Amino acid sequence: MDLNRKIAILADAAKYDASCASSGSDSRDSLGGRGIGSTEGMGICHSYAPDGRCISLLKLLLTNHCQYDCLYCVNRSSSNVARARFRVEEVVDLTLDFYRRNCIEGLFLSSGIIKSPDHTMEQVVEVARRLREAHDFRGYIHLKTIPDASAELLARAGRYADRLSINIEMPTEQGLQALAPEKNGGAIRRSMGRLKLHIDQAREEGAKPAPVRALPGAAPRAATPPRFAPAGQSTQMIVGADASDDRSILASSAALYGQYRMRRVYYSAFSPIPDASQALPLTAPPLMREHRLYQADWLMRFYGFEHREIIAADDGLLRLDVDPKLAWAQAHPERFPVDLNAAPRELLVRVPGLGVGSVDKLLQARRVRRLRAEDLRALRVSPGKVLPFVCVDGHRPGATVRAAPVPHQQALFA
Template sequence: MAERNRQHSTLEKLEILADAAKYDASCASSGTAKKNSLGGKGLGSTEGMGICHAYAPDGRCISLLKILLTNHCVFDCHYCINRKSSNVRRARFTPQEVADLTISFYRRNYIEGLFLSSGIVKSSNYTMEQIVEAARILREECDFRGYIHLKTIPEADPELVHQAGLYADRVSINVELPTTSGLTRLAPDKDAKQIEGALAKTTTDIVEAKDAKKRFRHAPRFAPAGQSTQMIVGADKASDADIVGKASHLYSSYRLRRVYYSAFSPIPDASAVLPLKRPPLIREHRLYQSDWLMRFYGYAPDEVVQATDTDGNLPLDIDPKLAWALKFRERFPVDVNRANKEELLRVPGLGVTAVRRILASRRYRTLRLDDVGRLTQSITKVRPFICALDWRPVTLTDRADLRSLLAPKQEQLELFAV
């Protein structure tokens, strides 16, 4: 009976701390409906618990147990449901409980790793010590070789953050908000310079570890999957242009693997300084698309900003690549049989894979419009911006109503705007 009571206590904490972790966007969350023979009740069930998907350095998609060590917090960030003044159920795991849960879920084949974050309990150093201890138990006592992603605390001693990187595959530090003024107003306990200083220190540690590994076979690894960060969208007055500029700075200064964007979500007993409504989810989606343009399509940050409307925000009805193309119509049409890779990547509707197929195919034949259609997912968006052996858009590219013709239907947009 005592063992059963302890198990129920663990499940209750898991329910609270997995739900509290859903606000962290540093890995893609996904639902699951696996149940055990007790109809979903038991330690093996993942129904309603925090299972998320992430990508390993080799590109594999892996499932992670996504939880907080605790949702107690001494900070009072206005946008956070776990802030000190928030009226929520509180719970706390010990490092040993985190390790036991991870191994238990792993043995049931529900997960391949752990994503661990935490509120700040007692102090930043104490909390960081607990996070590191959970990872240490998994690696050294349980001989766990699965994927571990640790959220580190910028206010903690740099040596503690360094220890986290020795156990984790990836580490991350949230910059929280895109502007210093927004951070000062909504998270008075956090300091922008301190956060960026911690990012810089981790970047240096990653570079030094890679260099040491080249020279010494048994040099310790340090966060081999790099580091990432997260920004909240819509909690302050920062425009998309501000967010794009901040993301570009973070990528170039700290060699981040990813910048994640999380649309602000209203919380119970919210502070009066917060917006009453969440921004449309399509805004978050557009920012991810702009991020993709900078990382994989060769767009400079100022070019992405050129795609924004007069208020500095990306249009919601069309993607940023199409918005840029419509503003710079003189760059089109592009000849699919002669254009270089960089020019083809600017064509709305042509992704990286489609461009690679076009470049490979035109080595053997001169491409017609039907050929391009077979190499892309949809020719509709592509047609106004290309010419082929048997196709030239003539006045189509210059049509005043081209935007409305290419914009997705309103019903599709509403799916993202809930």
Template sequence: MDLNRKLAILADAAKYDASCASSGGVRRDSRDGRGMGSNEGMGICHSYAPDGRCISLLKILLTNVCLYDCKYCVNRASSNVERARFTVQEVVDLTLDFYRRNCIEGLFLSSGIIRSADYTMEQLVAVARELREVHDFRGYIHLKTIPEASPELLAEAGRHADRLSVNVELPSAQGLAALAPEKDGSTIRRAMGRLRLHIDEAGEARRAQQAAPPRSLPGAAPRRAPAPAFAAAGQSTQMIVGADGADDASILVTSAQLYGSYRLRRVYYSAFSPIPDASSALPPRKPPLLREHRLYQADWLMRFYGFEAGEITTEGGMLSLDRDPKLAWALAHPEHFPVELHRAPREMLLRVPGLGVKAVERLLAARRVRQLRLDDLARLRVPVTRVLPFVALPGHRPAAGAAARAAAPAAPAAQACLF
């Protein structure tokens, strides 16, 4: 098959995998005249780091041929789609060629399962190994790992890749058994546990080396080579939303457990998309895309705002589609408001709709030196209109029901800016 046709098929097949952000990796470049590539410049891609950098990644599958028959997957064994497969050398050449054209800054590589989990993982690792060791490629590499592969292969993958990801696929064991019977939840989590162990060990070795006395001090040991990195950007996972009957509460509880147990960098949520010749076990329609967006907002609340998974959703176990989850929580708990801006602890300020982490830090710094007043909010770049119904400060106290009245006309467009 022509290489361009392979690229068209396997780039399109990779679009369903959302977990390709590239934040957190070790910064590398070739400005010292050695090696090739960089993982920190600006590009023309579709992945964004938390600091706003756009990271350009060549996002492809090694092959869309797969032994598994997961009902929600367009590349499942029984699917009637055109199949293609890259060789290891073709992926390496494509990555280097796209880099030289200044189209990408890294590679996101996944694959269907061919022959066996170990064989597939060997092929993925071979791509990363050749890029790093033969071509001294210093751009970002994200490998999708095969949980059933041997621990030795997973360990080698982490030595070459910036980030590894193992998809849990679905939030419950029941959903996985019904829709992906060849996959096992305990195997997936066991692979995640191994990756966390390697990441933790590499981090401890790096910290110990940094704490060692400088070489110039008398009696200091000779300078050692840098501690080897292992998936410096951590690991991530992805859950499909809406393919099974799991509600938002179940999804968020699963996410909280994954963050706590495996110290994941991100859990990605991918709204189920109907596929050709779909199984009757799948819903006939995709869930609202806004549901996926609300899950990302709720995930942010758990990771950065101190919310517990069980307190974000409504009594029915779902997130409101009309309001972002932080605003919905505030309206459901009027007993906590208004918040006294000049006295409330940081934990409570973070629960005020309109106040993000940076805004709260500015407020805390300002109130150490003076009493906050209404005029100070705009100078501190606080969204005054959104915040005022929920806070009190000298010269302002909201009237009863002000928060509910302010939130009533909320339109979907107004929900794009979270906090």
């Protein structure tokens, strides 16, 4: 098959996987002629990293042939779609060519299951190995791992990749058995556990490098710490393909973050596919539901919320009309107003309209003097969102707020 046709098929087939981002990788660069590629810098933006950076990735499937017949997957074995398969050297050459033309910053590679999980994983790892060892490629590499592949192959993958991911697919074991009976939730979690163990061991070794024997008379040198997926592991859940509510989705995410130290859980709204099974919904869930799940996930990761307290509705669903933080505040009027001049950080971050950065600036500023309502404008937050939930000098909820600027308020938050 013509290479351009392969790219068209396999790049399109990879678009359903959202679990790719480059945040957290270790620093490698190509300064001084030491290899090619870099995990830093900007390019054509194809994706956003968790820390907000725009990154460009060549996102491909090695093949969309697959032995599995997961009902929600457009590449399932019974799907009537065009099929293609890259050779290992073709993916390597494409990655280097796109990078040299400044089109990408790295590679995201996944694959359908061909012959066996081990055979597929060997091919995926070989792409990364050749890029690193044969071409000294120092850009970002994210590999999608096969849960049923051997532990040795998973260990090899981590030596070459910045990030590894294994898709959990469904938030519950019941949903996975119903829609992807050939996949094993226990095997997926065991593979996640192996990856966590390798990542933790590499970080511990990196924190305490062991001395190595040096030449007589020379100062001892530190051993190079082992490298294993420095950007951690991520996963993806499909939203709306089964009857799982948002409460069960967030509970599953909380378990993944707690047990496997997952770097990121991605949520992908189910999209109806051609020749779909009758077991699948006929229409896609609202994209706002996916957006609200990401917001709720952010509250768990950075704002100290427990997954159990985010959703109060009896139906177990997040409200679509307001964001989860505002919905929580409206459901707990007894927690407000919060005194901006006295409240601890863990209460301030729960105020609608205040982000983590804004709260940190508030805490720094109130060491200098007492805060006033007008100071919120210098933080570039919306007073209309914040003021109904706080009390501050010159304002209590329901009172009229004076608009006169405070002298040097911009310098206060600089």
